[in-house]
Amino acid sequence: MDSFTKEIKEFAIKAGADDVGIAGKECFQRIPTVRPDQLLPQAESVIVICCRRMNARVGQYQPSWNAVEHRTAAINIIMQVLLQTSGFIEDKGYESFPIGLHGVFHGAGDAAHNAIKHLDITQEGEILGRENFEKTYWENYKCLSHMHLAEEAGLGEIGWCRGLITPRFGPRISLASIVTDAFLEPDKKLEEPVCKKEECGKCVEYCRSGALTPDYGYNATKCMMQMGEIPPAEVINRKDEKELRRYFIAQTASVGGVRIPTLDTATSRTVGSGGCGMCIVACPTGQRRQVKPLATQGKLSIGTNLM
Template sequence: MALTAEKVKEVGRAAGADLVGIASIDRFEGAPLEMHPASILPEAESVIVLAFRILRGALRGIEEGTYFAAYPSMCYAGINLNFAPKALYDLSRFIEDNGYEAVPYQNMVIDASIDITHGTPKDRKPVAHGRPAPDVLLHFRIAATAAGLGEIGYSKVFLTPQFGPRQRLAVIITDAPLKPDPQIPPGTICDRCMNCVRECPVGAISRDRTVSVKIGDYTYEWGELDVDKCTLAYTGGIKENNPFAPADLPPLEEALKDIWGTLNKVSFNRSSLNLFHHYGAIGGAKGCIRACMIHLEETGKISNLFEKPFRRRPAWWLS
């Protein structure tokens, strides 16, 4: 029996993925070698992207300000280190049982040749002329967009028609020639409501400066992101958004001079990093995930809807 896209998706979902999409390798045309799937598998024909939902309930305790562990434990470490790798392995086994090579690419970076925060290259030698230095860093959101799972929203967070901003991604690169999924055009999910901009506690998402990238058939655009500010807000680097903040946590402008030193002052972050290999995500993505999710649910632009609205009490903010 020939290996088909439909069978690959069926096996991927049975292995635990909520969504499975497929991109043909030509949709990565123009990607730098340091970020190109074919740099890992030169004979690549297809890129398979698996999406695993972030539970809405894992954000509940952060929304209420009373329980912060569910998000980093279940929906960072749980997905990236447990649920997704098992699904990647099972689907890769299935593909290889059908005579094609499958390269699993987990959503965990060990030591990429590009700085994951700022995108700058590291001083590292390639093993041969014409090849990029290791490790190649795939852009998961671009891959998922190319695979027809959704679009990159204005916040730069990846959005699907099913879950909005609530998913994490994993990738398989294969030499199997699989039928690609149609892409979702830009603006299908993100309507530029700008709630992500308004509710970001540090103004990390620019309202007027944008970045655009051609992915396959379309050009997608999102707001320019101040990654340093985003990192601080998301992982508890500002007092107003962190009930675990020690008394000596510096103000934003000072914290920006020593981001990781600031974050390591927070006991919750140290414990989370030790237990889950992730910082605590204490900020709970107030603008880019929670505000976005609330808007997409209210407007009916996603299919995974609930009996009760997510925000049932005023959002908390420490003075």
């Protein structure tokens, strides 16, 4: 590893990161959301920062204030690492564009407000107008997929639960990235699989909504509805724009980014959707003794979900 790459990694680890990987320019074309060179045309590298997020036993009892407090603390830690490392790069004379953990750098509020007008829902719960909803949403919503960059940077693998699975912490992590014009030595993708797929399948087994299916399917709408991430049918059907806006503003405020259904692919999970998190608690990777989701876990609880 060249000395500058080593220096940056050591700085980030000292600042509080648990792992750091470098994605080189050659992988940018493979990133399915906004590409790093669209953010910074002279970009040479992306530094991907990984911090452990939530202890599975804390996650086991969510929604709870304990989980909210841990989530908030985890966000603060990775944001501090991001800011400090970005400043370090600038002090060395390079450009840097730090992107926080939700990956969204433009238009989250407008995207939700414009896109929601296309949505409708039948009494049976079938969502109508998704195509136009998603199109409008993506036209306004600009984000970088940390997970795809992290996979390229050898930090883990996007697993069945559609989260990045890391060998040390499983999917219980936070990610953030710095796009820079500094040429850094890229890391290689992991050669050994991290997700056990058919041998394991715990994420599918414990999925509360049926969003995850054994054929590697992921339905973002089902996932979002599990935690009330999109308005209930009666709210959508009232078509009261003020009410819908209020709903989405509350959701936006709750997580620092918009979490609404996007695409039924790995991309949707990696760039902005959330859900109840049972799949993340259930994933045995990175756990000494497997913590199993509880029967009551992952149910909507207004007080804690809106934090």
